[in-house]
Amino acid sequence: MTVQGESAEHQWVDDHAGPVVRPYAVTRGRARPVTGTFDLISLVTATRADVTPEVGLGPEHLAIVGLCQRIQSVAEIAAHLDLPVGTIRVLLGDLVARSLVQVREPRTTAGLPDNSVFEAVINGLRAL
Amino acid sequence: MDYGHSERPAGATPLPTAIKILVAGGFGVGKTTMVGAVSETRPLRTEEVLTESGVGIDDLSGVESKTTTTVAMDFGRITISDDLVLYLFGTPGQDRFWFVWDELALGAIGAVVLADTRRLADCFPSIDYFEGRGTPFVVAVNCFEGARHYRLDEVQAALNLDPGVPVLLCDARQRESSKEVLITLMEHAMKTRDARRRAD
Numbered sequence: 012m013t014v015q016g017e018s019a020e021h022q023w024v025d026d027h028a029g030p031v032v033r034p035y036a037v038t039r040g041r042a043r044p045v046t047g048t049f050d051l052i053s054l055v056t057a058t059r060a061d062v063t064p065e066v067g068l069g070p071e072h073l074a075i076v077g078l079c080q081r082i083q084s085v086a087e088i089a090a091h092l093d094l095p096v097g098t099i100r101v102l103l104g105d106l107v108a109r110s111l112v113q114v115r116e117p118r119t120t121a122g123l124p125d126n127s128v129f130e131a132v133i134n135g136l137r138a139l
Numbered sequence: 140m141d142y143g144h145s146e147r148p149a150g151a152t153p154l155p156t157a158i159k160i161l162v163a164g165g166f167g168v169g170k171t172t173m174v175g176a177v178s179e180t181r182p183l184r185t186e187e188v189l190t191e192s193g194v195g196i197d198d199l200s201g202v203e204s205k206t207t208t209t210v211a212m213d214f215g216r217i218t219i220s221d222d223l224v225l226y227l228f229g230t231p232g233q234d235r236f237w238f239v240w241d242e243l244a245l246g247a248i249g250a251v252v253l254a255d256t257r258r259l260a261d262c263f264p265s266i267d268y269f270e271g272r273g274t275p276f277v278v279a280v281n282c283f284e285g286a287r288h289y290r291l292d293e294v295q296a297a298l299n300l301d302p303g304v305p306v307l308l309c310d311a312r313q314r315e316s317s318k319e320v321l322i323t324l325m326e327h328a329m330k331t332r333d334a335r336r337r338a339d
Contacts, residue, residue, distance in 0.1 A: 034188060050246065051185070052157040052226045084157060084226060086214055090183035095209075097188060115154035119246040128158065128223065129248075129329040135219030136322050139177070139314070 034098040037071050042097065044104025047114060051086040051096065054115045055079050055103065062111060071102055072111075079112055155222045160324065161243055163230040163269070164253030165261025169281045169311035170229035171213040173253065176317040178215025178227060186211050187239060210236050212243070227321075230265070240268060249328040250276040251320055253311065257286050259297055266298060275328040277305040279320045303327075 035042075057079040064073065071092060078091055089099045106112040118128065162170045175182045187210045213229040228243055244250070250269050254262040262278070269276040280294055289297075291306045300306065305323050310316045 051228070051243070052159050052224075052246075054154050054157050054224070056154055082154060082224075084216075084224075086185045086212075086226070086228075087183060087216070089185040090214075095186050095188040113154065115156070117157045117159070117246055126329055126332070128156070129325055129332075131223055132158070132219055132225055132248075133322055133325045133329075135217070135223070135225070136177075136318050136325070139217070139318055 034095050037069065037094065037098055038101040041101050044101045045108050046104050047100075047107050048116075049085050049100045049103055049114070050117050052084045052117045054082050054084055054117075055088065055112050056082045058111055058113055067105070068109075069102075071098075072106060075099070075102055075106060076111055153222070155220075155224050157224045157226060159226040159228055159243075159247050160321065161228050161230055161247050161250040161274075162253060163250055163262075163265035163276075164281075165255065165258060165265075168253045168255045168258075168261065170253055173251070173279075173281075173309075173311035173317045173320070174213055174215040174227045174229050176312060176314045177217060177321065179217055180215060182213045182215050182229075184211050184213050210239050212239070237268075244268075244272055244274055247274060249324045250274050251324055252276050252278045253309075254278055254280045254294065254298075255283060255286065256280060256289050256294065257283070259294070262298070266300070270301075275324070275331040277307065277320065277324045277327055279307055279309040279311075281311045282308055303331075 055075075057076045059076070060080065062068065062073055062076045071094065074092055075088055078088055083091070085096065085099060085103065088103075089096045092099065103112065103114070107114060123129075162173055164170055171182050188208075210231045212231055215227045217225040217227070219225055228247075230243060231239055250265075252262050252265045252269065266276070266278070268274075278294070278298060278300065280289075280291070282288070291308065295302075295304075295306045298306075305327050307320060307323055309320050
């Protein structure tokens with residue numbers, strides 16, 4: 012698409028360019044978190060009721076701390092902030108490094124000592 | 140900077156454990172419908188953005204300007220108790236997103252494979268995948284209006300399933316019916332686990 016009359020430097024930003032701020036920009040170009048792996052169902056909770064803006068924390072970091080006043084999974088944080096999971100992982104790594112959130116990795120079936128989790132889920136589903 | 144006043148007492152509320160169940164099947168078979176029928180919230184959507192290099196066999200011809208692909212997953216949540224939360228994930232339908240499946244299936248307690256008898260072959264890749272991984276699964280035949288009803292043993296034979304794999308009819312729109320599917324899956328997963336433990 013070429014729009015006549017526009018200067019050459021603007022021509023590369025057309026309708027197909029998508030959102031102006033890319034997810035990648037939110038993480039300042041980082042693709043991997045500084046710490047942690049963050050499964051989709053790792054549960055995250057904020058360690059403080061609020062955080063004042065400081066160097067190195069963007070609005071998305073603060074939004075995560077706000078959201079995680081209630082326990083949320085990584086997938087839920089991504090859905091509520093409308094950002095890709097990979098971006099959320101990077102931001103969570105920053106927050107863990109500053110001890111602003113606490114993370115609990117999920118249990119795997121192999122790691123369960125007995126059937127109590129299965130039984131609890133079955134009873135919980137029946138009670139819904 | 141002083142955060143002291145807002146600091147929470149450490150360890151006052153231990154975080155609950157999260158577990159997950161996958162809901163798989165062909166496009167339009169009712170995966171998100173089932174997730175929504177039992178979830179305590181409306182189904183949420185999360186996205187993974189994949190770069191071109193991450194999409195091995197993606198055919199990008201004709202869309203040369205597109206360098207990323209977005210894979211969307213719908214999911215829901217059921218709080219079982221203060222220390223146990225169950226997440227249900229609908230798997231992305233396209234075969235080329237297997238590596239997203241690998242991440243989803245890691246640590247999953249089990250899977251529901253939704254089937255539509257009008258397009259039974261659509262659920263073959265899901266069944267092959269969970270058989271190959273050893274993930275316990277059940278096949279739930281979503282009873283669409285206008286679809287011919289088959290007997291469960293006919294479906295079992297058509298899918299060439301191991302005799303131990305539960306097959307049941309369901310209506311993915313109905314909460315009670317979807318609950319029954321999940322309970323059947325949990326019971327099957329528990330039996331599978333016990334059998335494997337005895338074999339060890």
